[in-house]
Amino acid sequence: MGSYISAFIVGGIICVIGQLLMDGTKLTPAHVLVLFVTSGVILTALGIYEPVVKIGGAGATIPLPGFGYSLAKGAIEGVKKDGLLGAFIGGVQATSGGITAAVVFGYLMAILFNAKTKP
């Protein structure tokens, strides 16, 4: 049960930060998405995001900084294993499932369904 509560709180807080950025500044959702992924990468490299993942679980890996976390962690693990080449293959390797799912499911759903008229 504890893991659900911490996931709720950590995931909620990350989304509130995004909301404040969208309301308080001129940043569009696209800016926020890019900013969050990049911050996820940088925070992971600095060793700040790992403890957040330890506490928040899915609350830290489901929001987009979690995607950056997987990328950065993969790149670092890649360097440990394969040296400089690992910096290029590690990140995408670690996130390949998510990227492929996004491409395949995204394409499939776009083919299956038609755009609704905006409510």
Place this chain on the structure above:
Amino acid sequence: MQKKKQTVQNKKYQQYVEKNSPKPDYFRNCIWAFLVGGLISTIGQFIHNQIEKRMGLSHLDATNATILVMIFIGALLTGIGVYDVIGKKAGAGSIVPITGFANSIVSPAMEFKREGFIFGVASKMFILAGPVLVYGITSSVIVGVIYYFIK
């Protein structure tokens, strides 16, 4: 002279617009973002726990599988038109989770279908996801290269 006058007018107009455009309701928006973002994360945690328990995957593999499932859910809900209804209220609460990433792929892909399957669907899929991948992957490579030299 004419131009200068116009820029002054433009500035005044801009100030007028800023003064009179409705201010966002920060508190209510944040509550919505918190609740919906938290809920999506909790669903993710539930799926993660189920996968870890039932399929006996390692923690990292279970995390990856969870992201896969969440992307599927996000894409499906966008397809049937539910996700945009949630997004109207939830704001960042529906944009920031990975389901929002799926939404950002399916939504323009459906909308531009009439422009064809290459330049419509397949190309417009990445209108938002493209930048995310470009900056995410590039920064991760930079991190990897820096790590290589300082380790």
